[in-house]
Amino acid sequence: MDQPLAFQAPDGGKAQRVYLLLRDEILNGAHADGGALPGELKLAERFAVSRVTIRRALDGLVADGLVERRAGSGTIVRSPRPAPGAVTADFATLMPQVVAMGLSTTARLLAFSYTAPPPSVAQAMGLAPEARVQRAVRVRLIEGAPFSHLTTYVPEAIAQGYSEADLATTPLFRLLERSGVTVERATQTISATLATPDVADALETSVGAALIALTRVVFDAQGRGVEHLTALYRPDRYRLEMTLDRVGEPDSRRWEPVVGARAAEGGER
Template sequence: MVRARDRGSEHKYLAVRAYLSELVANELSVGDAVPSERSLTERFGVSRMTVRQAVDALVTEGILERAQGRGTFVAPPRADFEMRLTTFGEEARRRGLTPGADILETAVVPAPRTVAEALDRDVATPMHFVLRLRTADGTPMSLEETWVPVDLAPDLLSDGVPESIYGALRARGLDPTWGEETITAADATPQERETLQMQGSHAVMRTSRRTFGGDAPLMYSRASYRGDRYSVFVPLREARPTLVPRTRASAPAATTPAGRVPEGSPR
C-alpha cells in the first residue's frame, strides 16, 4: 500500500513533469533551455530530487536533453519509424525527413560465421559489404552494416553504393518479399558515440535483419540506432505461427578480415 506521504510526493513529481511537458509543447522551441532545478524547486515547493526525477523521465523519453555544464534543453523530436520491409531512406521520406548516407566502407570480404549462417552460405563465401552512417535532416541516426552474397549480384557495387540496396536487388530480379528482425537495447561503444555524435544518452537500439525473396535469403544487415533520436512504431495483429527459416549446418569458423567491424558491432 502506498503511504499518503509517498502519494503526495508522486503527485508533485507528476506536476513538475506535466509543467515541463506543457512548456515544451506550447512555449519552447528545440534548443531552448528549460527552467533550472532550483527555480522548479522553489516554484513547486518540492525537493531537488523530485525535480530531478521529473527531468530524468523527460530526458529518457527524448523530450529533453542535458548538456554537461550548460543545463537542460528541449531535444529535437525523435524519428518514429514503422517496422516494415523498407529501407531507412524510404521510411525517412514517409515521415517528411530528408535521408542521407555517408559511405564509411565498402569491400568484398569472406563471410564470417554469423553472416554465412544467416544467408545460408558457407563460411568465407564472398560477400558485398557496406558500412554507412545514416542521417535524417542531417542528424546522424544510425550506423548500418549490410552484407549481400556476391553470387547473387556480382555487379551490385560496380558503380558505387546504390541509394537503395533493396531497389538495386529488385532491378536484378531479386525482389525482397519478407524478412525477420531482432531488436535489442545496449550501451553505445565509444566509436558509436563519436560517429553518431551522442552527447547525453548513450543508449542504442541494435537490430539485425534477414531479408528474403521467397525462400531465398538475399541480404543480412545490422544497425545501431541512437536511442535519443529514434523510436519504433510496431503495428500489432492477431498471433500467428512464427516463420523461422532453416539455415545450413554451420561450417568451421573463419577469421574476420583485418580492419573488419567485429561480430555484434553495428552494420
C-alpha cells in the same frame, strides 16, 4: 533546447551512473521543465557519492542541454524538445517504408569490401562455408544529422550487380531488386546496445550512449539469404511505433498489430 541531444556522459563509473540516472529521470518527465533539481548536497546523499562526483554528473547534463545552472536558483531542468527531422517508423509496416526512407534521407559510405562473412552472419543467412559477401558500412542522415549506423552483408554474386558508388546514392532494397532479387520474407529482432568508439564517432554521440539495435535477415523467393543488416539508431533521432487493436472473442481477447496502419517516414536500409 534547439539542438538534438548529444549525450555527453562523464568519465568515471560513479559520475556516469549518476548522470545516466538523472538523465533518464529528466527524459521520462520525473523533473518538471523549469524546475530545480535538488541541491548538490542532497544529491550526494541520495546517491551516496561525493559532491565532486555530483558536479561531474551535472556537467554532463549541462553539456547535453538538459539542465542549466543559474546563480541563486540552482540547477534548472530544461526538458528536451523533439529533435528536428526525427524519424518515426510504424513497426507494423516497417518493410514497405524502406524505399521511402532511402529517398527522404542521405547516406554516407564509411567502408566497403568483399570478405568472408562472420560465422553468425553466415549461419543466419544459410551461406556455405566458402561463401564471400560484400560488407558495407554506412551512416544515414536526416537534415544533415546522423541517426543510424548500418552494416550490411550481401552475397558476392548478388552484390556484383551494383557498385560502391551505387551504395552511397541508392537504397539497398532497390539495388537488390535491380540485381534480380525477388524478396520474399525477412526475420527481424529489436534490442538495445551501447555505442562503441567508432559508432559513437559516426553518430556524433558519446561512447557508451544507449542505441536501438535492429538485426534483419532478408530471404528471396527460393529461401536464400540475400541480405544481413545490423542497424544502430540514436534513440533521440529515431523511434519505432506500433498501432494495436483489441481483437478476438470476449473470453480470449488479445492485442494484435494493425498491419497497413498509416506510417510516418521510417524503416531502414
